[in-house]
Amino acid sequence: MKRIAVDIGGTFTDCFVCWGGRFIQSKALTTHQNLALGFNEALDEACAELNVDRRTVLSEVDSVRYATTLGTNALIERSGPRVGLLITQGFDSTVPLSRGRGYADGLPYSEARDLTRARRPEPLVSIPLIRHVRERVDYKGDVVMPLDEEATRRAIRELVDAGAQAIVVALVNSTDNPAHELRVLELFLQEYPAQMLGAVPMILSHQVVGRKGEYVRATSAIIDAMLHSTMYFAMTSLEQNLRDNGYSKPMLLVHNSGGMAQLNSTDALQTVHSGPVAGIHAAETLGQQGSVGNIICGDMGGTSFDIGIVAEGGHKHYDFNPVVDRWLVSVPMVHLVTLGAGGGSIARYDTVFQALQVGPQSAGSDPGPACYDRGGLKPTVTDADLLLGYLDPANYANGRIKLNVRRTKQALEEICDTLDCDAIEAARRIKLLADASMAAGLVRELNQRGYKPDNFVFLAYGGNGPLHACGIAAQGGFDRVLAPPYSSVFSASGGAGLNQMHIHExxxxxxxxxxxxxxxxxxxxxxxxxxxxLEDRGRRDLLRQGVRAEDVEHRLELDMRYGMQRMEIALVAPKLRIESQTDVLDMIQIMNDEFARRFGADTVSPESGIWVTAVRVVSFVRSDALRFDNMLPPARKLATPAPVTTRQCHFPGHDGAMETPVYDGAALEPGVVIEGPAIVNPGATTYLVEPGWRFESAAQGAVWFIKNA
Structure with a gap:
């Protein structure tokens, strides 16, 4: 297996190269002005370790897979084009009203508890850029009122004249009969052909979302339109960079559904949160192969902390109406919760609440934390980690970034003056607050799904995951933490094992x-x-990408609920067709068993009726997956290697500095046990073993942090 998987984050670009039997991980700072530069730098580092040049690697790999947060960032920054909306007459206010509750979607937990103070998000489509068209299709797909074509042409011209740079068509019940949306596109192309200079893209809502619900279908298509040009130009520039360096195959983009596809078969909306989703896929694979049990994922990078759940046996959760930023959408997406907590999260004193705050604002990669010495003036979590002694200023990120302690102290001066404490105490409080925020997010997510922390292993990965693992676990009530193989680029490694996949519902x-x-x-x-x-649509999607028809597989899923409940669950059907009432009864039994397992036996009520509300077909082509060995610590223990040096470190809850041994990569030999406090720095990441915890190495470079009894 030879392939490259890349996760372009807000701070770092992570690269994972599979080269025969070797697996190389590398990083570079994300170059937002030109993503290809950061990718080339990260790939060159991997090539140097392989002793092969970049062109040779790119000419021989079977695929290059990209996951990126570019779309997420563009949405947060509202940096997309001005979007116009065409909607059925009488439904003009559907998007502005946002079901009367749009102010609540996407709010953090602390704000959602007091909606009287909540602020509505800035609209993605302004009211002057909304036009209606005269037409109507009923719930069965029958045409009640034909499309008024002349009025539609006028509405299109008005939107273009008003400055719309992308147009969304969201007509009522177009999922049951898309004829009118398709005709609007024909009229638009007659007026404004695609070959015109500066042509405006038109997005049809039924092609983005296959579910009913005018509001969520419209918002899904609007977000897709907002991200369309940003993603198109950025991804085509990346693809051109690959062409210039000898890669001749189609580039693959990771989807937030847990699959991937070529650029020409990807909606921009499908790339939102795709990087963290690839990490959850890697966790799912590890859960299936590594005998780990229930897993809660914590991906701590430079900008965010992403949480996902993988139940025992490797079953991840899906959202079918997820919230993206502040907007409810209707696309199948692996369930993910994102907190504004990472190594680059900025610490500040909030004068309103008179308390120290960490995040959600981030220093990103440019200028980055103050200690990067690239112009950053505000203190971050990474600055606190450096001052507490956890990071080696001369050997951070494999020695490519030299850290400046003096800059960190200067950045902390304002907080120290306000809190009337020294820099070490300020750094200790920043670490404690950051760890508490991430721990609260993990526990809250488990509680909302009916799980208990002591039944889960906390999987800590990302560039800062192993560094904060013990601190997060201690405050969240986790006794065991696993830093998986390739932990610093674990999300990128997940992209290496994804299948080409499309979901239609x-x-x-x-x-x-x-x-x-x-x-x-x-x-x-x-x-x-x-x-x-649905199978035919998925098959055509994959055949268009050059796969063989005999390699296409399908999986049938049904959304089902009881008659007296609104709560739906997605269930995998054992067969692709229903041929008898025995098949129906088998599906009902699967539903009863799953409801009882997840929500308790008292929730099972088939006597109230059983309804199927959505049919979903997952079409995919299997790809070679990464292999994980048994992740449990080996029974045979090895002698603890000698530390390479010691360092004075400060820990929350302990006064003064503690003499802390520092180990190199020899500590990752399976069977090594180290009692905390200790630091293990093999170069790619830093493992911090806090007092009261022990470090146990397992297979493939995995590491367990286990709380002492």
Missing amino acids: KNTTLAFYHKLLQTVFSDFPTFNAIVEE
Whole structure:
């Protein structure tokens, strides 16, 4: 297996190269002005370790896979084009009203508790850029009112004249009959052909989302339109960089659904949060192969802390109506919670609450933390880690970034004056607050899903995960933490094992058991026709990308609920077709068992009716996956190697400095046990073993942090 997987984050660009039996991890600062520069730098570092030049590597790999937060950042910064909206007459206010509760979506927990003070987000589409068209399709897909084509042409011209740089068409019930949306596109191309200089893209909502719900379908298409040009130009420049360096195959983009596809088969919305999702996929693979049990993922990078859950056996959670930034959308996305807590999170004193705050603002890669000595003036979590003695100023990020302690002290002066403490105490408080914020996020996520922390292993990865693992675990109530193999670029390594995949779904209302009629579903042709249509769409998506028809596989999933409940769950069907009522009863039993397992036996109520609300087909082509050995610490223990040096370190809850041994990569030999406090720095990342914890090495460079009894 020869391939390259890249995760372009807000601070670092992570690169993972599979070269035969070797797996190389490397990093470079993200170059936001030209993403290709950071990619080339990270790849060159990996090539130097392989002793192979960049062109040779790119000409021989089978694929290059990109995951990026570019779309996420563009949405947060509102740096996309001005978007115009065409919607069915009478529904003009659907997006501005946002179901009357748009001010609540995407708020952090602390603000969501007091919605009276919540502020609505800045609209993605301003009211002057909304136009209606006269048409109507009913819920069955029948045309009630034909499209008024002349009025539609006028509306299109008005949007273009008003400065719309992208146009979204979101007509009512277009998921049941898209004829009017398709006709609007034809009229638009007649007026403004695609070959015109400065042509405006048009996004049809039914092609972005296959579910009912005018508001979430419209917001999904609007976000896709906002990110379209940003992603197109950035990704095509990356693809051109690959061409210039000898790579001739199509570039693959990681999707937030847990799959990937070529650039020409990717909606911009599908790239949001794709980097952290690749990490959750790697955790799923590790959970299936490594005998770890229940996993909660904590990806601590330079900008954010991303949380995901993988239940025992390697089953990750999905959101089918996730919130992106402040907007509810309707695309299948691996469940993910993002906190503004990372190594670059800025510490400040909040004069309103008269308390120290850490994040969500980040120093990013440019200028970066003050200690990077690149012009940053504000203290960050990384600055605190440096001052507490955890980081080696001369050997940070494999020695490529030299850290300046004097800059850190200067950046902390204002906080020290306000809190009336020295720099060490300020740094200790910053670390404690950052760890507490991330621990609270982990526990809150588990509690909301009915889990307990002591039943889960905390999987700590990302550039800063192993550095803060013990501190987060101590405050979250976790007794065991696993820093996985390739922990500093774990999300990038997840991209190396993804399958090419597309998900298509359709809203429906099918009574598998009708309470009033007391009948079991029997209209098998209707159900199977829906599945066949979705399979065909997924197959055509993959065939368009050059895969062989015989390699395409499908998985059928159903969203189901009981008649007396609104809560739906997604279930994998054992068969792709329903051929008898026995198949229906088998599916009902699967639903009953899953409800009982997740929510308790009292929630199981098939007598109230059982409804299928959505049919989903996952079409994919299997790819070679990374292999993980048994991750448990080996029974045979090795002698602790001699430390290479010692360092004075400061820990929360302990007065004064503690003499802390520092170990190199020899400590990663499976079976090595080290009692804290200790630091292990093999070069790629730093493992901090706090007092009261011990370090145990496992296979493939994995590390356990275990709390002493």
